[in-house]
Amino acid sequence: MDNEFSFPSLFILDKEDIIQYYTVKNFLCGRSINKLLRTLQSIQYVKENPGQVFPVDWKLNEQSLKSNPLKSKQYFKTFYSQKTN
Template sequence: MRHFPQIGKIAPNFLTIGVYKKRLGKIRLSDYRGKKYVVLIFYPANFTPVSPTELIAVSDRISEFKKLSTQILAISVDSPFSHLRYLLSSREEGGLENLNYPLISDLTQKITNNYNLLTDDGLAFPGLFIIDKEGIIQYYTVNNLLCGRSINELLRILQSIQYVKENPGQACPVDWKYKDQILYSHPLKSKLYFKDLYSSKKV
């Protein structure tokens, strides 16, 4: 039975090798604490079919994540040298040329195992974690190996998490987007939202 890291708990820390802009260097998750949100993206392995569609889509929208003070880290069980090869491969070849964030190596599978995403075949399930500036897990999802994730939904969730943390006592209703109407987390105050919403729908 798998036990995933819990929402509201400190994300398992790690120190490993990352590759960014053709350079190898050490990356420690806790180094971002107090500075940035982190979106930690696990993907099965380099050159798997779905992974580049997701990783490139995030890279092409990196400015939106930077505006939200968020660092993207993508991680797989490949070696740093495999990552380097992946980053040097053109997009036409299924590679990640000109990626705008680091790829992290988990060759020992320790990190993937700590986040309980290791498959029976030694790959990583496509898991995604949003970690706040205090190093606390605020959100995670785990996908089927062949089902791509939604970048629009990731940004929406990230904005909603940041909003409720910055506005205690408020909550984000279904499909909430930035500047949409909010509701209150207090049950009595939340009735104002439902009154406005459903009274306008009466014929």
């Protein structure tokens, strides 16, 4: 049993004890507190704002998306108009 070891892991559970996020890393991978905080904030935001989802690299106080793609047209219109300017 000398070869046993554990992997660094993180589990985020909500108030109902439902796993909302988990990660298991090997020892060679670094971890980012900023990514962890963003993930936690996004989970809390979605719980407080049903029907919302967050895009890639979302940050607190930035615009979110609607979970229904047809209702997110304005977000994508704004996003892509900023990219072309």
